[in-house]
Amino acid sequence: MTGLYLRWSALVIAAVVIAALASRYFEQNLTSLTPEEIVSLQPTRVVRVIGLVKGGTLRGDLDSGHASFELAGRQEALPVEYDGPPPENLRELKTLVVIGSLDPSSGTFLAHELALVTNYGYVVGAYLIGLLPLAIFLFGMERKVTFLYREIKESKLYEPETAHHVDTR
Amino acid sequence: MLTRGKKIGIIVSLLLVAGALAYLALGNFGDNLVYFFTPSEVVAFSSEHYDQKVRVGGMVVKGSVKSQSNPVGMTFELTDGAATIPVTFQGIPPDLFKEGQGAVVEGVWTPAKDFHSNMIMAKHSEDYMPIELRRAGVKLPKKDFMKTLVQ
Amino acid sequence: MISALIKWMQRYEGWVGAGGGLCILAGLYLGLVASPPDYYQGEVVRIMYVHVPLVQTGMLAYSTLFIGSLWYLWKRDPIVDNLCHAAAGISAFFTALGLITGSIWAKPTWNTWWTWDARLVSFAVMFLILVGYLMLRTFVDDPEREARYAAVLAIVGFVDLPIVHFSVEWWRTLHQPLSFSMRGVSMSKPMLIPLGIMTVGFSLTFFYMLMVRTQMLYLDHLLTAKKGRLLSQAHLSSDVGSSPSSLSTP
Known part of the structure; x- marks a missing residue:
């Protein structure tokens, strides 16, 4: 017994x-902020932001890896400039995680990587x-x-x- | 020897199995083998099929997705290689909906030759690999287009 | 008194169980922490490392039940019937868990919990067959008949297994086709390793469970039979008023 x-x-x-x-792995590597938190906290380090790519705002040349769009949270929308490898999963009306840092002068989020929503x-x-x-x-x-x-x-x-x-x- | 309750129990359990197997062999399952129609079949629909709720599966044509915010929705085209149909969708599509990937849409085929839907199910292929390998252009075994609806 | 098969199970079950447990722990670490997210599904793909082994093991258990039923009809050894009964219970358990985890995987990927496509329906039918099998066993009184009926039922129900496996290749389904087929392997190595280890771990765990459950059913029957016989002996030999404690003395 x-x-x-x-x-x-x-x-x-x-x-x-x-x-x-x-x-611990998820918390260290995969926690995301919302667009509202970015606007209010104004973080200076590299962060992950989760939101919905607003319909009709996606511009740029996806094949060369340049794009700009608005990432919508509940109330606010964050303008994002993406510059990196050609995005595999970027389209409008999709919930995405963008990884990068905020440009404090312009209020634009400079993203260098995109990830899919993490459904823990x-x-x-x-x-x-x-x-x-x-x-x-x-x-x-x-x-x-x-x-x-x-x-x-x-x-x-x-x-x-x-x-x-x-x-x- | 057996009580009545037990006899009923035996019959019920046998019926359960027989019923399940019969369902597979003939019943409803036959209809579900055509889980979705292809765009070619939809184009060939006669007028009695109009405005009836059906499922259509196909590949989302690259570059065909146009979305708008007010009201939230999008239009795109579905193809099976032979025929292509336009789809008008209302709502937020699932996260895995993507151009060049398979999707099964539920809705009605209208007399105006347009498919109206408010339910999209995303289909994914049997491929699994990390994004780095995908960017490196690693090719996995060739797909059967009609099974995966992925090019 | 204790059958040779049971003795063999007692001796080796520990190794099988330990192997299964270690493989699952290693697979959990690889699947949850070490493996990369999928290019298309993202982190949700990690559900595959638990869903696919559960389903595979459910089918492995049914195959064991099928072989055991044939064996029983050939040899009529009651202990083989205990083995079949055990395999059916475990198979039903794995099948149910496979259905539930599949549903949890379907919602974030397909955007629906359930849909009536050929793979899902044929797999649910397999679950129903197993439930029917287990129900039938509770209703038949005579143990020999119970075993015979059940074996026939299990053999008939086996036709569903190839349908489950090939449904995604034969018909149009929302479920993706086979990742391991004549076309080759459609999964890259960093994902194949956790899946393989988990599948081995679940299969070993199944064999361990089978050994434990067969012993459980066997001992249970042994105890009931022996108690019943002792009781009838006591009735025959002694007065009605004799205390139960005197039953064990012959």
Whole structure:
């Protein structure tokens, strides 16, 4: 019985460590600000901004990697100048993450990279729904088997019966 | 020997399996094999198909997407290589909707030979690779156009 | 008393389980942290590393059930029936989780939770067949008949598996076609590795679960049968008023 609990606690600890690593990775590399936060905070470092490319505002030459558009948040829209590798996933009416820094003099956001919206909710949900029930199901089975073996031992079922047939049901 | 409840139980569970298999073999599944029409089939629609809710799948023609903000929506063209139909869409398209990729649109084909839709489902191909490899121009095995609707 | 197969399971289950657990932990790290986002789907592609192995394992479990059912009809060994029963329960579990994770993946990529295309419908049918199988087993009283009916049902239901696998190649679907097919492998290496490790991990975990669950069903039957026999012996040999504690002495 203690072996069962020891094994499972080791597994749970390992899973928690991986979850912590993953959430740290997401927080360090993948947290995004909204256009409103950019306008109010005026950050000077490189940041990620998430928003919707406003319809009818996308201009530029996508094949050479130059584009300008407005990134809309809930209330405000942030003008963005993109300059980088030809964007794979840039179009109007799409939620995008732009990576770059704010030009404080003009209020334009200078982006050098685009990324797709990071749907953590779905990813975390899928992993939890995929793995948690599996672990609980397996743990329950293992525990039951341990109990059954113990019960068989205690009720002396290993001792030979007087009856001859060995139907195992 | 068996109680009535158990007999009913056996029949119900057998019916469940038989019903599921029969559904696969003949029933509704046959209609769903044509999960979507292609633009060629839509162009050939007769008047009784007009204004009926259907699904159409095709590749979004490159350079055909025109969007506007008020009201939010867009127009684009869907093609299967042989025929091309215009689509008018209202709403915000899904994030993975893209020119040169497959999309399945739900809506009606109007007598004006225009497809009206307010539901787009984006189709993605079986390709998976990081963006760096994509930019480097790595080619994965050739696709069957009608399966992936990707060029 | 304890069958040879059960003894073999007791001896080797630990290695299989540990292998499966380690592979899944490694796959989790690779899939969630180390692997790159997809060029087209972005971060959501990470759902693939859990969804695809779940579905594959569900189908592997059904294949085990199919082979076990044939084996049972040939040899009529009750312990093989326990194995089939165990495989069916686990397969239903994996199939349900595969359906749910698939739905979670579909929403951000396809823009819908569910749609009636051939792949989704045929996979849901597989789940229904398994539910029907498990239901049937609870309703038949005679163990020999229960096993026979169930085996036939599992063999008939197996026709769905090739349909599930090839549906995306045979018909028009919203689901993407096979990434591993005659055309080649449509997945680049940094994504293939976590997927492969997760698939191996889930398959090993399935075999481990199969060993544990077969033992569980076997021991359960053993205990019930033995108790029943001892009880009837006690009824035959002693007075009605004898205490239950005296039952175990022959």
